[in-house]
Structure formats: structure tokens, C-alpha cells
Amino acid sequence: MKGRAKRAKEASDVLRELGYRLTPQRMLILAAVQASDSHISAEEIYSQVRAQYPHVNISTVYRTLDLLKGLSLVTETDLGEGRVRYHYADKGHHHHLVCERCGAIIEVDEDLFLPLKRTLLKDYHFQANIRHFAIFGRCAKCPR
Amino acid sequence: MKGRAKRAKEASDVLRELGYRLTPQRMLILAAVQASDSHISAEEIYSQVRAQYPHVNISTVYRTLDLLKGLSLVTETDLGEGRVRYHYADKGHHHHLVCERCGAIIEVDEDLFLPLKRTLLKDYHFQANIRHFAIFGRCAKCPR
């Protein structure tokens, strides 16, 4: 998969250029997030990485995800499952509508938040960092 | 404090009318949330309640907060401190802008989200339940 390999290279270049070390743990964690087509949990990343590198510790997974998150290489979403999920951030960001009744998850484009972002900047001089958002409520199939 | 006593009565009426039992634990937890002028954490509620009723368990606090949350009597906010905070829900809902650099917390009115709510309802038929929201970013005093 060419696109994936290219993305991986770019991401590790970002790390190297910023002076971060390219450890096997970091590469594997990054690869796991990139290989996941949807949103992946820390535990899932952990077991994938451990398949190739049994000594890794779960805390390393969390620390690396934190690092990647800070560099905007991955985004984090809380869909209200009691665990956070991660997503590689090369595609356009998107948000989630989570139905409180049936659990359905609807992805919506980030453009939806542009008016809100503009208002916050204009009225509050607040530069909102809206990457991944989960909005809870009731979906079309679950009437009130 | 008349207003507070009145609110407490109303809240316990809601519980009773819905068939929930009015236990001293619940009353004390409710009172603690109501007595807090700002947002209160589960641990703070726990120690306040325990001062009057030493046998209470922290799990009861969480379970009660969950119940009250479901009944829209309290709202829950995650301000990114690693612990969730609670707030009595009789006043108009509001949201928070949290500065990722200096930690400042700015309260904003819920009206700000009305356009977004309308869009979600119109385009996705999704009835968003936006009570308490935290938006992270950079405040006016922390330039980029």
C-alpha cells in the first residue's frame, strides 16, 4: 500500500526533524494507528504492537499517543464508551454524532464547526482547536 | 438561603415523582452539588457528604451523579483536568473555553451553539443534546 507507506514516512520525518527519537515502539504504534481504517483504541494498538514486540508496555502506548496527539499526527475522540479512540490525522478532520439511545455514530464534516469557530474568535478572541468532537443526542431513527 | 432550599425541594420532588427513593445519601449529594457555586468534583462531593454521613461510599456518589445526570438535574463537564466536574442544572446551561496554554477557563453562553444545533437537526435529523461542552484552544492572552 503506497499511500500508507508514504504517510508513515512523512510522520516519522516529522518526529525526526523535531528531534524525537525513532524507536521501534514509536514506529509500531504509529503504524498501528495508520493501518486502522477506523478509530482504534489504546488497548487495540497495544495488542497489535505486542504481537511484533512483546516487551512493550501499555504506558509507552499512552505516552506515544500523547506525543503524536501533541504533534497533530493523531487525533483523539471520546465517543462515550468509557475508552478513548485514536485516528490518524492526515485526512480532513471530522466529528461524530453519537446517539444516546441506539449508539449509532454519524460522521460529520468539520466545516460544520466553522461558524462556531469564527464566532469564538470574533467575540472571545479564542482560537479554538477543534479537531475531533463528539456530540451526544438522539438520531433520526430514535424519535423522542 | 431560600432559593437553594426551594431548588432542593424541587429536585427531590422530581426523584420521588419518578419513583426513586429519597435516601439520605442522595439528598446530601444533591445538596452538595447545589451548594457549590461553581463546578464541583466527585471527590469534593464525597468529602462533603462524608462529613455528615461518614459511612457513604464513593461508588454511591458516582451512581447518584449518574442518576441525576440522566434526569438532567446535574450536568457533567470534562475540563481536561483528569477528573470530571459537576454542576447543578437549574440555571441556563453554559459552555467552557479552556486555554491549552495557560489553563484559563472562559464561560460562554449556550446560545452560541444554537446555529450548530439547528444545522444538525436540519441536515442530519439529529437532536443534539448539548448541555455542557468544553472547547480547547488558545485564549486571547496566549498568542500563537
Next chain:
DNA sequence: GTTGCGCCTGCAAGCTATTGCGATAACCTC
């Protein structure tokens, strides 16, 4: 290839929050 600095990791303890289960007590009926 070797050396050395210090970033990074593994380990273990700790924190917030949740859950299963048996015991208790709130509420209804009489």
C-alpha cells in the same frame, strides 16, 4: 566502530471511575 549524553522505556504504584454482589433500608400496604 566506539563512546557518551540524555531521551525514552519498562515496571510498579497510584488515581479516577465503574461494576457485581450480598446486605440493608426506603416505601407501600395493611
Next chain:
DNA sequence: GAGGTTATCGCAATAGCTTGCAGGCGCAAC
């Protein structure tokens, strides 16, 4: 006021995530 039903509670175990610390390893300089 007494008794029965069952919602609720306390306890302890557990899950998800974080943190302090000591030792290991990536990387650059030689």
C-alpha cells in the same frame, strides 16, 4: 406501627489511564 418487596448501598475487585524512577538504547560526535 409492623411486615414484605425490592431499589439502593457498601464493599471489594476491576478497568482505563497516568506518573515517578531507574536503567536502556537511539543518535551524534569522534
